[in-house]
Amino acid sequence: MASQTVADYLLSRLREWDVDKVFAFPGDGINGILAAFGKAHNQPKFIQARHEEMAAFEAVGYAKFSGRVGVCMATSGPGAIHLLNGLYDAKLDHVPVVAIVGQTARSAMGGAYQQEVDLLTLFKDVASDYLQMVTVPEQLPNVLDRAIRIALGKRAPTAIVIPSDVQELEYSAPTHAFKMMPSSLGIRWPRTQPDDDAILGAADLLNKGEKVAMLIGQGARGAAAEVREVADLLGAGVAKALLGKDVLADDLPYVTGSIGLLGTRPSYEMMMECDTLLTVGSSFPYTQFMPEEGQARGVQIDIDPGMIGLRYPYEYNIVSDAAAALRALIPHLRRKEDRSWRDDLESKVTRWWETMRAEAMVEADPVNPMRVFSELSDRLPADAIVSADSGSSANWYARQLKFHGTMRGSLSGNLATMGPGVPYAIGAKFAHPGRPVIAFAGDGAMQMNGLNELITITRYWREWDDPRLIIMVLHNDDLNQVTWEMRAMGGAPAFRESQDLPDVDYAAIASVVGLGSIAVDSPDQLGPAWEKALAADRPTLLDVRTDPDIPPIPPHATFEQALNSAKAMLKGDSSAWGVIREGVKTKAQEFLPHRSEEH
Structure with missing residues (x-):
């Protein structure tokens, strides 16, 4: 031997x-x-x-x-x-x-x-x-x-x-000798419990608040039930950092959705108007989307002492497992009888989802990218896993997809690198071969490396219990996120040498390597395309021709950003009229009467 x-x-x-x-x-x-x-x-x-x-x-x-x-x-x-x-x-x-x-x-x-x-x-x-x-x-x-x-x-x-x-050396185990280092398998984790005095102080602070906002991140994933109970007691709204999008379902009426550059208007307004902030399991970095210093009193809960006390001058920085800290807090919290803050937040959330639907239905040339996500949102399996690449697809993932059930989702949160959308989906299929997985990628990310990983999918998909892995390509021949950043942040017209992409038939490439493929160039084809892909017996690529002139700018964009975009148009941006046309039609949806306001 x-x-x-x-x-x-x-x-x-x-x-x-x-x-x-x-x-x-x-x-x-x-x-x-x-x-x-x-x-x-x-x-x-x-x-x-x-x-x-x-x-x-x-x-x-x-x-x-x-x-x-x-x-x-x-x-x-x-x-x-x-x-x-x-x-x-x-x-x-x-x-x-x-x-x-x-x-x-x-x-x-x-x-x-x-x-x-x-x-x-x-x-x-x-x-x-x-x-x-x-x-x-x-x-x-x-x-x-x-x-x-x-x-x-x-x-x-x-x-x-x-x-x-x-x-290639013969293995020799460490011996019981000087400077030998034996080892052992396994690890048992401690229960990281919160400090009792800090819990009492935090509870008193939260009880005194009249307009409580909660911000949760991926560190709250194991504490979803506790987050819901605390939010109910405090009459709070709950905003989600991008990596925490799957912690709470979006069909809860007080969940205001994502926060930050890719966030929602209800999350933005809640943070601008709250008098108390409870942050759980999040190191969300964009402080301009947090309450002004002195506006709100704050409590942070995080298991990592290196990430505690960041971003905001919290009065109580509690190092603890999120679920343990919230369970300790709950007996000391008084249910707020005045629900006007919560009621107002819920009405804003209702209007937000109506606005998102209306914006997705704005006519575009040829397909509105928001509608791509909106049409899926209505059809998402409750156990789906979703990945999104960096770029404009991350915007629509954050704002248009309504998570429910046991859905999971992620993207490259802090590095925000291009390229992980498709390989994340592959990793997800090997982690959960019995669950459907959907990856969103812009055409830039697909050309960078996603196309190559179609070969990896072809090699392994027959090993998965559920063969459904859907890759949706936002096909607009433009590095769209950077194009919009140039317009909004710097007031510069798009530099076409850097922003234009070669036109590629992504559906044809998927077919060549043996995967299912559907090409979509009309909004009426979207719903049937999603249904066909979700019923397919193999991984499927959706190649959707989308309009690059739909602005991925959040609804709380500043006047300066809007002004910069206008300046860029005046400087000779080749998409000027399309951008102005689609921007006006899209923005108008925020101000038109909604079903929730009709009597």
């Missing part, structure tokens, strides 16, 4: 940690590990992406939607470099991911050898919580165990570098 190599032991230890998926791309810097996968009958399963950056994004998506650690792997040199963007996405969104990367043989290190890159320096920032190189077999269990525990405990990426010759 052949002896167990370091690579063999690596895979067996991953299995003991219940890691069953590794998102990766091969290379000779990890040949020893690839051979071990063969001997281990592909356990854990090697998921081959088309590019290492996509492997990292798939690991992030898997971790976001499963709650487990995501693992990605790449070869030395260029492969390791390609992982970085996906790992930064994990770092900024606080996602547990472990990267395992190869390195040139120890004998060649320092010799300017082919593909030799100083990986410890390269990964020093992105994997700052834990980064280590394994140079002898006895190191491995301790290094791997720590990488997994720290990734889970700090919700951060960690990295392990294993030189190619070390992978």
